[in-house]
Amino acid sequence: MKKKILITLGLLFSVFLLAGTAYGFYLYKSVTDTVSEIHEPIERVTEKREEEVDVDNREPLSFLITGVDSRGDHHSGRSDTIIVMTVNPEEQSVKMLSIPRDTRTDIIGRGTVDKINHAYAFGGVQMAMDTVEHFLDIPIDHYVSINMEGFKGLVDALGGVQVNNSFAFSINGHTFPEGELFLSGEEALAYSRMRKEDPRGDFGRNDRQREIVEAVIQEGAQISSITRVGSILNEVGKSVRTDLDLDGMWKIQDKYRDARHNVEQLEIKGNGTRMNGIYYLEIPDEERNRVRLELRSHLNLH
Known part of the structure; x- marks a missing residue:
């Protein structure tokens, strides 16, 4: 009798072990397939750094997060969400700055002065990165581009996100x-x-966009999300593009993950104006320099 029980337990253990191995292989293949789908490298060298960031030694780095308001699986159009995120693992902190889409600036690589969100439409993510680098005088090391229409599917795959709304409104x-x-995915998209109806206009909108992005980052890092990994990876593959490959993602996740617990939201202010009937936001030099110095300090650039 004891022998039969031991054999039965041994068989059950073997089944669970094989099932776990198969699931582990499924997860690994799903991750590698998704990363291959979202990986879009660009040939670009920043003039704002003398040497490439040493991720192994946990040097601070920066990301440009663009939300492209396009339909379907396409990643073309204007970047109506522009967020610069700097990460300093030694300070265990993240700073997130939203750049208002109507900000008037030089469009690098085109030789014109226009709204900053037009850079993505004119020259894709590379022109957007070059333009933001010039505007803030900081290096942009990596990019993450999100199709905002598909973003709601990612929020749903995560099981929703939590936000703290400062005033009541309907839309x-x-x-x-x-x-x-x-919020569900559809609600999160409308909210952002x-x-x-916001008395602060685009500035209030920018706050909600940063809040949603931060909520997705925090929720995605939770262990509870592993049970939904298949649907999460599927939505990531449809709505996200980045220059990071799998090795780069693993390293950053390993070396920088603790920084997400301390996220500071930054704001850049300007004055609205009209030129030839078109609305722009003009950022004063002193305001741009204030934000520039804060971000450069966070990146340990002096």
């Missing part, structure tokens, strides 16, 4: 009361797009 059939809210 596109959705009502958002003041206080802590748990609202600006007409």
